[in-house]
Amino acid sequence: MTSATDFIFETNKAKHQTVEQGAFTWSAPSNIALVKYWGKKEHQIPANPSLSFTLNRCKTCTTLQFVRKEEKGISFDLLFEGQPKEAFKPKIQKFFERIVSYCPYIADYHFTIDTTNTFPHSSGIASSASGMAALAVNIMSVERALNPAMTQDYFLKKASFLARLGSGSACRSITGSVVVWGEQTDVDGSSDLYGIEAPFEVHANFSNYQDVILLVDKGEKQVSSTVGHDLMHNHPFAQERFKQAHQNLSQLKNILQTGNLDQFVALVESEALTLHAMMMTSMPYFILMKPNTLQIIERIWTFREKTQIPVCFTLDAGANVHVLFPEKDHPAVLAFIREELSKFCQNEHFIEDKMGNGTLMIQ
Template structure:
């Protein structure tokens, strides 16, 4: 690398809190693995209580370190997570024309066992903090949020949805500049709730990052992708009309199509655990036999996300907590866009 003049050592630091999201219409499969251009569009809600807070400093004052340092939830990383983070820092360095090492510290508001995809909130927070740290240090060519979201998408596809609060649609697009996420409605539009039911289950044998590469091996993927535009249209309209019934039905259907593709890929991906199926039946019984308005969706993991109206959150969380399958419940409403913070983690 060509040496670049170092910025102001003491000002080149920033902290961002970014929020995870849950997709009602799922992203599964990529048409370009390097750019993370998705096989189909997707639509999610940013989550109010599942966030990553990340501080990035491009230098720590003399003596400056020589390699990137990555600390997550208090633990210095060295394996796959470190390499994936450094790859993303490289992406940002290239975009910004700098060659400095960074110190990154991040904390999640939710336990790793919660099975909420941490890559969306993590890479969103990392990108915003890394760019803001350079801006704070006097760097003039810091990309805007739209450009930042495209960078974050390359690290973790769903991270681009976390750049907006509320309800967010990521259009598949055809290239790096058209594969972008836009807000469908803000967080105050609808107090829809997602109660995450954390199930007792072994850890994932395949990351969703790797799983995306397998989607094309399922003979059913092409047809699933063909179904998505109508799901997107219906889900978008349901959000605008605050219609839980339509959104819930679409969410269940779309999730099942994604899992249908997963179980029929080569090798098959069995993300649903022992308890997932039992709890799906339970949720349907509550809805159909007891008229409790609940629907589920499920990501690339065993945990169920249970969608309900604000009035039913207490009852739903209570019922889920009593289930023998459920270890923990996390209640989320629509969350905000990424927030810059004044207090840093180091």
Template sequence: MFLDGKEETSFLPKTLKFFHRASFYCSYLRYFDFVIETYNNFPHSSGIASSASSMSALALCIMEMEKKFYSSLKEESFFLRKASFLSRLGSGSACRSIYPGLVVWGYHKSIKGSNNFYAIPYPYKIHPIFQNISDTILIVDKNPKKILSSKGHKLMNNHPYVKDRIKSANKNMIKLISILKTGDFRKFGELIEHEALTLHAMIMTSRPYFLWIKPNTLHIIYTIWEFRIQSKKNIYFTLDAGANVHLLYPIQERKYIIKWIYNNLFSYCEKIIESFVHK
């Protein structure tokens, strides 16, 4: 494996495990040797889903191979479903990265077609305000995390609060369906912030307990809260399993907000990555 042109042996164990699991569903993989050359425009293992991007890319490559072997494989929906299923064997988040736009992974009684084995495109009405969302990523710490996401997930198995956490997540999904339909960005933002803080609260109360967030993560959060009260702007944060911060806001407000971000938050982070979510 090569990352940005340099051999990267630290990725091999996880990748080999992924290929081993995938070979049960794609037996032809056992007859090949692979050289993987990859690159990324953001730091890996730092809590902004680098494993999701890598495993979903690998799954799509495998399915492109399968399409060449089986001429009957022409249905795009099956192609994407199986790619999502395979990528989940390497990273849960990866199964959502197969599709553009809003995606659902995990069975929920209120979402038709949802299941635990692969992700699906969100099947219901989406208000136009959510079809173009700016996502500005603040890299607070680009170093690999001391506790990787996979280990963090394992700590949830015996967590005393995990059952209530699952109930809360399901209730929030019901709320989100309504929010996505009506276009209430404030309620959307409050919900994603609550979800992000709940995730980190679970990690802080696990055994062993630890913190993914850094002091500058908290500086950013408090600064956003103060700015939102003063400006009435729709800017909200979310956190993955790490110290880095995603800022989500409507693309219509981007010109004003992006200027404010560089003027007020740049000092708290090592790098700013500008992106957007487009359906």
């Protein structure tokens, strides 16, 4: 698939079925980028490729009910944990408007979307990736009901394509434990249009890799990711950063294949700090890290030097810290987090997670 037009649903195909109503339920996880995507072009196209670990426990569960209606047009009700949530509706409305040209059948139905997160809504974890991924696979289930001949490969690619139009990073939550999004010459099948499961074997050192999320700040970010991405358009270091991301992704691909944990630590932490350096050097400039973020980083460095355990951190566009480490080091690192790092978290709150595999159909 090299063109967005490949994802347009053809309404006049004789093999398509008529479906009056139905319901599907899917879960979709969040993900954490190791090579960061920061800056985008029109239509949610990334300015540079990214690579992420899919998470396992931090996820959104969404039920999509649909019933055919007489008048064409976008029509939906939105529930969050069973209760109407008007504040979320504009984002879903915009998403439907973006995808209706690829999924014209959505204008034929009224949808009821009921969504819930396995993590607290105020936990400071962005739910847009998991939420949009869960909605995208539900919509693709409707499309598969209309077109039962659809292949699984097409289902997953178009689901990722649709999720990207809701939230860029959501395209990395559809399938696979290691996902690449964005064209990269040495990653076969990579695309700006959707994420793909890494087409190479990942070393056993990274099997069930652990991610403990330290919730430093549960509040809303001062600067949204959308605004941050836009500030890359005139950023003095943007082109060098985009070039660096390609180089780092090639290096990380090699690291994941060889299992070199020391190189993994160095590259992942450098990527995290580079992301925040771009924020601090944009105009207007901004800082999303908090004092406790830096306290945690310094203690991770001290602990790693003292114990030689290859624990490292990464950050997304916020103050919270993802602590990454091999499964075999779980007891020692968790004790360290409880004893030393949890005091820097809001209400000493952290979430234990690990590498997962993407979306799951529940019913």
